[in-house]
Amino acid sequence: MKTSARNELSGTVTELKSGGVMSEVAVKISDDITICATITNDARDALELKIGTRASALIKSSLVILSKEKLRATARNNILTKVTEVIKGAVNSEIKLSVGEKSLCAIVTNDAVADLKIAVGDEVYAIFKASSVILVA
Numbered sequence: 226m227k228t229s230a231r232n233e234l235s236g237t238v239t240e241l242k243s244g245g246v247m248s249e250v251a252v253k254i255s256d257d258i259t260i261c262a263t264i265t266n267d268a269r270d271a272l273e274l275k276i277g278t279r280a281s282a283l284i285k286s287s288l289v290i291l292s293k294e295k296l297r298a299t300a301r302n303n304i305l306t307k308v309t310e311v312i313k314g315a316v317n318s319e320i321k322l323s324v325g326e327k328s329l330c331a332i333v334t335n336d337a338v339a340d341l342k343i344a345v346g347d348e349v350y351a352i353f354k355a356s357s358v359i360l361v362a
Contacts, residue, residue, distance in 0.1 A: 262358035
């Protein structure tokens with residue numbers, strides 16, 4: 226399957242919490258990192274998700290927020306990364322990030338890059354909501 230989502234992190238479902246309409250799914254992608262996703266119960270059933278199921282988390286790069294500090298926020302995913310590349314465009318910049326052996330990409334405004342002084346080698350937090358994660362199994 227090909228998608229336009231720049232970020233795909235694969236792992237194993239380690240936790241499922243089901244409510245009346247939605248389920249919260251934890252996908253462990255490395256020893257230190259677990260991605261949290263919220264999906265409908267119908268989607269959970271269609272994907273046949275269970276503890277131990279292999280799954281991939283897809284996150285659009287434009288949904289990733291960057292911060293130089295760890296924020297206390299409602300976004301469930303707050304991952305420490307390292308900037309590996311900054312590609313400046315006319316309005317936005319593509320920020321490539323390493324998460325151990327895995328990678329993430331964020332698209333942010335050039336003004337934000339300048340305000341935060343984001344540069345190669347910096348540690349930044351990649352932040353995104355659980356509802357911004359699409360699961361594939």
